[in-house]
Amino acid sequence: MASETDRAALAHEVCLALKRCCPGSRVELTGSLGSGTADAFSDIDIAWVVPDTRFPDCLDRAVAVLGGVRPVDSVRLDPDFYRSDRRRLLFVRFAGVPLFWRLDLDVRTASVADDPHYDAENPAARARDDEWSRPASALANAIGAVKAVARNRDDEARGLLDRGFARIGENDRASGAWGHDVARLAHAAALREPSLSDLAAQVTALAAHHVGSSAA
Template identity: 80%
Template sequence: MARETDRAALAAEVCTALKRCCPGSSAEPTGSLASGKADSFSDIDIAWVVPDARFPDCLARGVEALGEVRPLDSVRSDPDFHRSDRRRLLFARFAGVPLFWRLDLDVRTASVADDPLYDAGNPAARAREDEWSRPASALANAVGAVKAAARKREDEARGLLDRGFARISEDDRATGDWAADVTRLAHAAALRDSALTDLAAQVIELAARHLGGSSA
């Protein structure tokens, strides 16, 4: 089993790489890792503050820097901030680490570093429909639902699953049989994007391991 010390070390490597690739920036863990309350299901939350004038350049260099820390399986941008002029929220999956260890990288320029609501709800900051993947987002919800159900947060798990089904226009809802629910959502996402087939299989196996049921 992957150790929490390994996750903390990975977070530290990411912070070092980000600061090195963008002089004048700062990067530090946030959330449960920073507070010392992380459990075995916690992901890696990092806040990266970059100089305003170097925002586009730092974004490009940052993704390259992440790949130098460890090979990347995928990087997605939260559609709510995809076109923001001063903010991004990136979701990165590193190869060879637990699916729970997704990196959530909150990138902001120095001028809005202390404004958590900057561009929230701004239509001009949102991605166009062809700039993000609904199936990939739904599959991320499936992983989140495994976490929530394993933590006995059933309302949270239900909400994640229902939003995941809705995101891909799948006429389905959570039933409370969590492993089966996650499996259906993962299958539905992969049917809409065959590039997600391998990841969907990993998510189904994850649900079977932590929630019971079959991984078939």
């Protein structure tokens, strides 16, 4: 079974690979892993600050570089920064690792490295509706809800599930029977995007294992 030591090793390998990809860039482990407050459900947050002139090239090479660390199952771009000229946020799932270990890779140019709000409210930076997957985003909410319940944060889980249902236009809400709630959201997402069926099944199994179907 994968351990937190395995997760730390994966994060370290990713950091090294990104540094090798772009000499002169800066790579930093952020989030709970960076602060030392991670638990068994924490994902991997990494900031990659690259020279402004290398930004397009680094984006083009990022997935191949990550694939050299471990096979990549899927990559999504945060729609808020999809068209940003100096920032991207990549959500990366590696094959063969727990779903909780998503890599959130925040790529920024050096000129905005110290501006956490760059393009956060810029409509021109956002993706068009046909440039991102609402069902995939809903499945990410479902995984987040499993984490929240496992951490005894039921209100957070309820909010994630309700937003996930709303994101795909599903007239449903969290009931507090968490395993069933997650399964319904996963099923609805897969119906809207059949290519996500395998991931939806994994999310349903994840919920059954970690939270069952008990009421809040």
